[in-house]
Amino acid sequence: MATAGVIIIGNEILSGKVVDLNSPYLCRELRALGVDVERIATIPDDIDVIAREVRAMSDAYDFVFTSGGVGPTHDDLTMDGVAKAFDLPIQVYDSIVERIERAQGRVANASLIKMAALPAGAALVDAGDLWFPLVVVGNVYVFPGIPELLRRKFESIRERFRGEPFALRCVYVKLLESDIAAELHALLGEFPELRLGSYPRIGEAEFRVLLTLESRDAGYLQRALDSLLARLPPVAVAKVE
């Protein structure tokens, strides 16, 4: 199964001024495609911190997705960080300068030229009708922080990440988590490959715990679900989805 790490870059997230919408989006999309997100790191706009994180995740996972820190201002340091992660020089891409000048109908100023300064050897992937391409360095996909742009860019390349997705079943239980913990433990003894989640909820009228069962093998999942339902008192199950 393919694995991924997500790096959210930006002081505005850490200081609570902006809520990160990008990591929930990427986690949902990647999960649906069959990619396992193993870590999210949210870090400041700092070249050395970015470089260390990118390098560590690039070594550890199949894919790395970064969000934020691309743009023309002083706090946009992601390209420098990615370059440093792989000891690459920064190079101004004339093809991007030309796109910028075409899109804006004027000669690029120094700030716009900064946006065309990328790690040497980066692959540029055209993303739908956006004038700025997606930048890919090795297994690192560099996305902008603006959620609308990130989503459009991700959608343009999502099929390259498609693997074998998980099948999911949900069981809503009326008992306390502490009253079913022993049964869950026994279920995992019988189905050690099952991915089983148990999430207590406060304030729901119909149930107190949401159980999630996941497997890539639909038959295995069904057998585990049947076994779980046999272990619980029928009256304790509010709903199965």
Place this chain on the structure above:
Amino acid sequence: MATAGVIIIGNEILSGKVVDLNSPYLCRELRALGVDVERIATIPDDIDVIAREVRAMSDAYDFVFTSGGVGPTHDDLTMDGVAKAFDLPIQVYDSIVERIERAQGRVANASLIKMAALPAGAALVDAGDLWFPLVVVGNVYVFPGIPELLRRKFESIRERFRGEPFALRCVYVKLLESDIAAELHALLGEFPELRLGSYPRIGEAEFRVLLTLESRDAGYLQRALDSLLARLPPVAVAKVE
């Protein structure tokens, strides 16, 4: 200035089934108290991963806040991870078993007793009217993942984190970010201690970039704001807050 790291623990976040509401809350609250959150790590329910992250953040920052993975089921591994981080044994706290039995009006079963199994030497802090205390191990504050409970526990101890908060001013600008980047750079040359954020927005009618200026020194902040406004064409400023 006090620093903090936040660790969000739970497969349900990484698999996109649940959106993490706790790190935005903690970032906002800690910022308002004057604490600098330097990193958020979102990691799976895995004892070794939890132990490594807790140890690294405990060494790096003044305070560490964890969320999730406390409870009676198989995937609640945070207490084991925190214990492993500091080479502490796990010990059943009789005082918590008693609280559990009082709250539930029955003898605790094995799953409930698991909830009373904590790293030896943990400090237990009563949290408002919640029957389960807040668990503190060294500089690590162990919170539940359920947002309502996390908030009530945090509110009960928030004053112990109060330092000298930042003052914030916001400037909404009608120009493109690339048209003001040079002025922002010059502003930081004049005010190197200023924390300056620049956030382009799509789809706002009144402005295209939100600038945030922050400092602990109100006079310094006002001088930086005056300097910024003198650098921008007055017609380009939509609003100052």
